[in-house]
Amino acid sequence: MDENLLITMRxxxxxxxGVKALSHAQFTLRKGEIHALMGENGAGKSTLIKVxxxxxxxxxxxxxxxxxDGPVVNHSTLEAQEKGIATVYQEVNLCPNLSVAENLFIGxxxxxxxxxxxxxxxxxxxxxxxxxxxxxxxVTMALENYSLAIQQMIxxxxxxxxxxxxxxxxxxxxxxxxxxxxxxxxxxxxLKNKGVGIIFVTHFLEQVYxxxxxxxxxxxxxxxxxxxxxxxxxxxxxxxxxxKDFDDLASIKKEGTGEKSDEVVVDAKGLSHKGKIKPFDFxxxxxxxxxxxxxxxxxxxxxxxxxxxxxxxxxxxxxxKGKDINIKEPLDAIKAGxxxxxDDRKADGCIGDLSVRENIILALQARNGIFKKIPIxxxxxxxxxxxxxxxxKTASRETPINQLSGGNQQKVILARWLCTHPDFxxxxxxxxxxxxxxxxxxxxxxxxxxxEDGMSIVFISSEIEEMLRTCTRMYVMxxxxxxxxxxxxxxxxxVMAAIAGGGE
Amino acid sequence: MDNLxxxxxxxxxxxxxxxxxxxxxxxxxxxxFFSVSVNNGVLYGRLIDIINRGSEIAxxxxxxxxxxxxxxxxxxxxxxxxSLSACSCCMLLAGYGNNSVSTLxxxxxxxxxxxxxxxxxxxxxxxxxxxxxxxxxxxxxxxxFTAARAIGLLLxxxxxxxxxxxxxxxxxxxxxxxxxxxxxxxxxxxxxxxAILLRKTALGxxxxxxxxxxRAARISGINxxxxxxxxxxxxxxxxxxxxxxxxxxIYSADSNNIGLNFELxxxxxxxxxxxxxxGGKFNLAGSIIGAYTIQAITTTLLAMGVSTDKAPVFKxxxxxxxxxxxxxxxxxxxxxxxxxxxxxxxxx
Numbered sequence: 001m002d003e004n005l006l007i008t009m010r011x012x013x014x015x016x017x018g019v020k021a022l023s024h025a026q027f028t029l030r031k032g033e034i035h036a037l038m039g040e041n042g043a044g045k046s047t048l049i050k051v052x053x054x055x056x057x058x059x060x061x062x063x064x065x066x067x068x069d070g071p072v073v074n075h076s077t078l079e080a081q082e083k084g085i086a087t088v089y090q091e092v093n094l095c096p097n098l099s100v101a102e103n104l105f106i107g108x109x110x111x112x113x114x115x116x117x118x119x120x121x122x123x124x125x126x127x128x129x130x131x132x133x134x135x136x137x138x139v140t141m142a143l144e145n146y147s148l149a150i151q152q153m154i155x156x157x158x159x160x161x162x163x164x165x166x167x168x169x170x171x172x173x174x175x176x177x178x179x180x181x182x183x184x185x186x187x188x189x190x191l192k193n194k195g196v197g198i199i200f201v202t203h204f205l206e207q208v209y210x211x212x213x214x215x216x217x218x219x220x221x222x223x224x225x226x227x228x229x230x231x232x233x234x235x236x237x238x239x240x241x242x243x244k245d246f247d248d249l250a251s252i253k254k255e256g257t258g259e260k261s262d263e264v265v266v267d268a269k270g271l272s273h274k275g276k277i278k279p280f281d282f283x284x285x286x287x288x289x290x291x292x293x294x295x296x297x298x299x300x301x302x303x304x305x306x307x308x309x310x311x312x313x314x315x316x317x318x319x320x321k322g323k324d325i326n327i328k329e330p331l332d333a334i335k336a337g338x339x340x341x342x343d344d345r346k347a348d349g350c351i352g353d354l355s356v357r358e359n360i361i362l363a364l365q366a367r368n369g370i371f372k373k374i375p376i377x378x379x380x381x382x383x384x385x386x387x388x389x390x391x392x393k394t395a396s397r398e399t400p401i402n403q404l405s406g407g408n409q410q411k412v413i414l415a416r417w418l419c420t421h422p423d424f425x426x427x428x429x430x431x432x433x434x435x436x437x438x439x440x441x442x443x444x445x446x447x448x449x450x451x452e453d454g455m456s457i458v459f460i461s462s463e464i465e466e467m468l469r470t471c472t473r474m475y476v477m478x479x480x481x482x483x484x485x486x487x488x489x490x491x492x493x494x495v496m497a498a499i500a501g502g503g504e
Numbered sequence: 505m506d507n508l509x510x511x512x513x514x515x516x517x518x519x520x521x522x523x524x525x526x527x528x529x530x531x532x533x534x535x536x537f538f539s540v541s542v543n544n545g546v547l548y549g550r551l552i553d554i555i556n557r558g559s560e561i562a563x564x565x566x567x568x569x570x571x572x573x574x575x576x577x578x579x580x581x582x583x584x585x586x587s588l589s590a591c592s593c594c595m596l597l598a599g600y601g602n603n604s605v606s607t608l609x610x611x612x613x614x615x616x617x618x619x620x621x622x623x624x625x626x627x628x629x630x631x632x633x634x635x636x637x638x639x640x641x642x643x644x645x646x647x648x649f650t651a652a653r654a655i656g657l658l659l660x661x662x663x664x665x666x667x668x669x670x671x672x673x674x675x676x677x678x679x680x681x682x683x684x685x686x687x688x689x690x691x692x693x694x695x696x697x698x699a700i701l702l703r704k705t706a707l708g709x710x711x712x713x714x715x716x717x718x719r720a721a722r723i724s725g726i727n728x729x730x731x732x733x734x735x736x737x738x739x740x741x742x743x744x745x746x747x748x749x750x751x752x753x754i755y756s757a758d759s760n761n762i763g764l765n766f767e768l769x770x771x772x773x774x775x776x777x778x779x780x781x782x783g784g785k786f787n788l789a790g791s792i793i794g795a796y797t798i799q800a801i802t803t804t805l806l807a808m809g810v811s812t813d814k815a816p817v818f819k820x821x822x823x824x825x826x827x828x829x830x831x832x833x834x835x836x837x838x839x840x841x842x843x844x845x846x847x848x849x850x851x852x
Contacts, residue, residue, distance in 0.1 A: 075840050330723050331726070342723055348719050348720050352716050353716050354716060358709060362709070370705050370707055371706075416724065
């Protein structure tokens with residue numbers, strides 16, 4: 001094996017019931033290389049990584065790892081770790097109830113002479129590690145006290161501290177803000193200089209060009225090609241991922257912004273939830289697409305959760321189509337014609353082991369009530385309709401939702417709400433962690449629903465560009481409070497200035 | 505070979521397989537095991553015995569299945585609740601303080617309904633603790649596990665209350681003219697009611713959703729707390745019914761012995777039925793087959809001459825084997841070993 005090669009994967013194939021996830025895929029990782037693994041949802045990126053780390057067994061093909069003779073088969077992530085392959089997944093896989101230090105050292109705690117855990121040493125080392133990443137936190141506090149972004153950094157710190165030769169980052173940046181991404185990139189470059197090979201899975205093209213050396217593209221489980229970043233302009237990369245010339249994002253444009261319907265669908269005054277969101281006002285008209293912008297943790301999600309009743313409003317009043325209503329539970333909101341696609345897909349959206357069909361009809365069933373069971377024929381009809389309409393890639397309507405890729409899961413949750421024909425639909429980060437093609441689809445769908453069906457839509461996204469394309473105005477959030485509204489001259493700069501709130 | 509593999513992946517494969525295995529052992533051991541005869545106008549035989557005696561476990565398993573599915577925890581109070589329900593029923597029928605009566609103070613149906621109601625009250629109590637106060641199911645139901653039996657004893661004035669009233673024996677034994685033991689019918693009725701409830705309403709979907717991801721279920725408009733409460737309530741009512749049947753068998757309320765260790769059998773029935781004790785998806789039919797399998801094991805051991813006090817040891821061994829074989833960790837261990845062996849072979 002070549003001195004420089006860390007990992008060679010050849011002719012990897014893997015099937016799941018009804019789906020061929022990988023077919024003759026290839027991948028090569030060299031020392032000191034940051035290698036982007038790209039592809040649409042369901043292209044097989046996650047599967048390839050899970051085969052490499054031993055989460056899945058492979059059906060065919062060979063994996064070679066530097067320092068080991070012959071083909072290597074990992075049966076568990078632990079075996080992969082022993083071979084120096086560490087992974088940080090998109091969804092943080094740490095223990096929220098343990099302290100930061102414990103999470104960093106779990107399974108390899110420093111011991112005292114008599115074999116108990118050396119807490120002082122462990123906390124001290126943990127502090128050093130976090131300081132090294134310029135993250136100033138109390139390492140003895142439970143992990144759940146920190147934001148998702150910090151948790152993600154801790155997961156990375158843990159992997160890095162284990163002296164890995166190969167670091168796999170599976171969409172680590174989807175929940176990080178720009179500052180944190182910068183920090184992460186710095187860490188990645190340091191590691192690269194130390195000769196660590198990094199596999200970087202992401203949907204953000206900018207990030208690929210900012211930090212990567214090489215790109216491998218997968219499409220429909222097949223290897224499309226390996227390219228060096230210099231010789232691969234964006235357009236070509238997107239074309240390689242989609243297998244066709246890219247449907248230009250610019251073609252999405254809101255139309256008919258001039259005429260506004262007079263019908264106010266939702267009118268909230270002074271809603272608040274103690275400790276989460278300070279009193280705010282909110283108003284949306286029929287067929288309007290409104291954005292909510294702000295940094296992570298600024299109260300974007302908290303605001304819409306409060307309207308929807310996911311966190312019950314403690315003050316203020318809410319009118320839906322002119323009528324006062326009191327929302328105690330999400331069910332009340334659903335009955336009033338609301339729908340809410342939550343930002344945390346795994347925790348608040350998917351019912352993992354249930355089928356696509358059951359996940360789709362769930363909210364409609366809840367609205368109908370427990371005694372009016374939707375006949376199975378009707379359920380099948382609905383499921384098929386939305387699988388077809390949203391082009392959900394699934395083996396069948398009876399496939400458990402957790403076997404679907406992230407973007408397709410998101411589509412299923414969207415279908416769940418479309419089933420109920422809401423007047424008011426909240427889309428909280430619908431495009432997070434999904435591929436660029438599906439992102440465009442979601443934006444188009446939001447516009448279509450607003451225009452053709454007269455739905456009022458709240459669109460929340462970390463990517464300002466997405467909101468600029470879809471929204472007619474935006475509420476600006478900062479530090480758990482509503483600080484303003486932008487309705488004219490919406491540009492990247494003006495929105496960013498509003499978010500940052502200069503001079504305060 | 506492929507067909508066989510598919511067969512083993514069917515959800516009901518394990519419970520049915522266990523059942524057949526137990527019955528097969530019996531057949532080899534004593535060919536008369538399956539013989540059913542008619543004595544004094546009623547059916548008689550080991551098989552009938554299993555179906556008869558297994559009724560209480562089956563009824564309990566129905567409720568327990570729902571509780572496990574919705575809360576990823578078990579209701580360990582069901583055995584004690586059985587006892588309390590039997591005691592409440594007999595106390596009301598005999599009048600407080602009487603330990604042996606041949607005429608009833610209130611109509612029999614009122615007493616029995618009261619017993620079932622007490623089961624429901626216990627279930628509601630457990631449900632409130634788990635659903636509203638978010639106490640861990642094991643801890644919440646531990647309260648009634650210890651208390652219910654004692655309350656029963658208080659109700660019966662610290663003694664065994666006998667109801668020497670012919671019709672009171674019908675429910676736990678035979679109705680004159682019917683060759684099949686009555687508990688079988690009771691079990692069938694309970695199972696059918698719950699099955700209809702699950703099939704005709706969306707309760708099954710709700711329970712599974714709450715059990716798999718309560719937060720997401722709530723966002724989707726399901727009142728997770730209420731669904732959890734309902735499951736515990738049903739479980740309590742099932743325990744109440746089982747308690748009345750057990751009491752009718754011995755036409756008395758023996759607070760210390762009715763339903764003793766039945767919670768374990770009920771939980772085992774759920775596990776044997778191929779249901780994950782981690783909650784979520786469930787299979788009612790599996791639990792019911794599991795319940796009768798456990799009774800078959802008990803009956804088999806007794807038939808083989810193992811004394812009543814030693815039987816639990818053998819039962820435990822059998823259960824350990826079944827549960828270990830079923831455990832995902834064991835399955836993946838076996839798969840890994842197989843792969844390793846194949847590797848060694850290749851290398852050689």
